[in-house]
Every structure is written in C-alpha cells, then in structure tokens.
Amino acid sequence: QVQLVESGGGLVQAGGSLRLSCAASRSIFSINNEIMGWYRQAPGKQRELVAVITSGGSTNYADSVKGRFLISRDNAKNTVYLQMNSLKPEDTAVYYCKSSLGSSTYWGQGTQVTVSS
Secondary structure: OOOEEEEOOEEEEOOOOEEEEEEEOOOOOOOOOOEEEEEEEOOOOOOEEEEEEEOOOOEEEOOOOOOOEEEEEEHHHOEEEEEEOOOOHHHOEEEEEEEEEOOEEEEOOOEEEEEEO
16 A cells, blocks of 8 residues: 655646656555556546656656656655646646556545646
C-alpha cells in the first residue's frame, strides 16, 4: 500500500511553467515493475494519461504533451515530478498521481492546474 500526495498546482498564464510533485509514503520503484504516472481530468472529460515512468526508467507521454512535459523521479525523496513547460489553456485540469504495481492501483487526491489565456 502507498499514500500519494500531489502538490505544485496553481494558476499560470499560457506559456508559463509549473512543476508538480508526488510524494509517496514508501520507497518507490523498490519493487520491480512498479509504474508511477501522472493523469489529468478536465471538467466534463474522462481522466487521461499524461506521462508514466517505470522502475527501469522508461518514460511515455501523451502526444498532446510530448516535448513540453517531463516526468522524473527522485528515489531518495520517494517523489515523482512532472515539469510542465509551454502550458496551454487546454492543459487546465486536476492532475493526479498514480502508482501501479501488479493488480494494485493507488491514486493521490489531485492538484488543480489552471492555465489562463
């Protein structure tokens, strides 16, 4: 089991940057095959994948954020980050952190990101 706490959201103008953090209550990636990810949900829309990183360090991004967002991790701090650059109004959403390990899935409570035009 793991508790995930997101932070770093806020209001930013289009073209700006934010860095989201996801702090885990235990060591992450200490177990092979754990996948940490960032997802987002805009009002009236389904939750969608933004970026994931595996225990082996592989990453994957949604096409809409490739080249603008970067997922990274700090194992010593049990934290996963999402650096978001060149933000657009369509990036406005609640951003959630997720841990996937086998059949177990854990979500954080989410952090609001609002991008003004």
